Amino acid sequence: MTGHRMILAARDEAADLAAFLGRQLRWDKTAAARLQADGEVVAVFTRPARFDVLAVRPCRLDEPAELDVTVAVGALLETIDEERGALTVPEPVTGPSWAGLLPPRGGWxxxxxxxxxxxxxxxxxxxxxxxxxxxxxxxxxxxxxxxxxxxxxxxxxxxxxxxxxxxxxxxxxxxxxxxxxxxxxxxxxxxxxxxxxxxxxxxxxxxxxxxxxxxxxx
Known part of the structure; x- marks a missing residue:
C-alpha cells in the first residue's frame, strides 16, 4: 500500500490531521504513526512523547480501503494535500514497540x-x-x-x-x-x-x- 493515495470524505479533515501530526512532531521529531483501515475509516495511532498514552485520530475515507502499516509521522505529514483532502501512504518503518500493542477495536x-x-x-x-x-x-x-x-x-x-x-x-x-x-x-x-x-x-x-x-x- 506504499504510495497509495487516500481521499478523505471531508476535505477539511486533511487540515485537522496535519495539525494533529504537527503537534506530535513538536514533541518528537522521530515520532511514528500506525495507520489502520478496514472499511471507510482510517485510524491514525500515535504516542505523544512523555504522556505514555496512545492517541487515535480517525478520518473518514471517500472509498473503502484496507491498510495496516507503521510510518514516520514527518513523512506522513509531508504527503497530506490539504487542498484536495488527501494523503499518500509513505514508506513503512519498523517499530516502535508500542505499535504492536494497540487497544482493542471492539468490546468497549x-x-x-x-x-x-x-x-x-x-x-x-x-x-x-x-x-x-x-x-x-x-x-x-x-x-x-x-x-x-x-x-x-x-x-x-x-x-x-x-x-x-x-x-x-x-x-x-x-x-x-x-x-x-x-x-x-x-x-x-x-x-x-x-x-x-x-x-x-x-x-x-x-x-x-x-x-x-x-x-x-x-
Whole structure:
C-alpha cells in the first residue's frame, strides 16, 4: 500500500490531521504513526512523547480501503494535500514497540459521559499546577529529571470520579481533542481505558506503561 493515495470524505479533515501530526512532531521529531483501515475509516495511532498514552485520530475515507502499516509521522505529514483532502501512504518503518500493542477495536463498555467543561477544567488545572511548581524551583534545580518527576506525580492522579489518569486528559488537551464543546465519553476495554471525543480518542493501559518510541526505516 506504499504510495497509495487516500481521499478523505471531508476535505477539511486533511487540515485537522496535519495539525494533529504537527503537534506530535513538536514533541518528537522521530515520532511514528500506525495507520489502520478496514472499511471507510482510517485510524491514525500515535504516542505523544512523555504522556505514555496512545492517541487515535480517525478520518473518514471517500472509498473503502484496507491498510495496516507503521510510518514516520514527518513523512506522513509531508504527503497530506490539504487542498484536495488527501494523503499518500509513505514508506513503512519498523517499530516502535508500542505499535504492536494497540487497544482493542471492539468490546468497549461505556462507563461515563463527562461534561466537556469538567474535562477542560481538569486539563487547565494540570497545566497550571505544573507551571507553578516548576517556576517555584530554583534555576539550578530545574533539571529534566525534576520536571519529569513533577509531571509524573501530577499525571498519575485520576480525573475525579473516574479511573482515567490525568496524563490522558492533558494529552487530549495538548493534541486539540478538547476543542469541540461536546461531552466526553469514558469507555472500559479491560486492560485499557479510552477517553473519546468528537475529534479523537486517548487510550491508556490500566496500571501499565507503554513500550518505547523509536523508529527505524525498513
Amino acid at each position: 463498555r461505556p462507563v461515563a459521559e463527562l461534561p466537556h467543561e469538567q474535562v477542560r477544567r481538569a486539563a487547565a488545572a494540570v497545566v497550571a499546577e505544573f507551571r507553578t511548581r516548576t517556576e517555584e524551583l530554583a534555576p539550578a534545580d530545574r533539571t529534566r529529571a525534576a520536571l519529569d518527576a513533577i509531571a509524573e506525580e501530577i499525571w498519575s492522579r485520576t480525573l475525579p470520579g473516574t479511573p482515567l489518569p490525568l496524563r490522558a486528559v492533558h494529552a487530549a488537551h495538548a493534541l486539540g481533542f478538547l476543542r469541540a464543546p461536546a461531552p466526553v465519553t469514558l469507555l472500559d476495554g479491560g486492560a485499557w481505558l479510552r477517553m473519546r471525543t468528537p475529534l479523537g480518542s486517548m487510550a491508556a493501559r490500566r496500571g501499565g506503561r507503554l513500550p518505547g518510541l523509536g523508529v527505524t526505516p525498513l
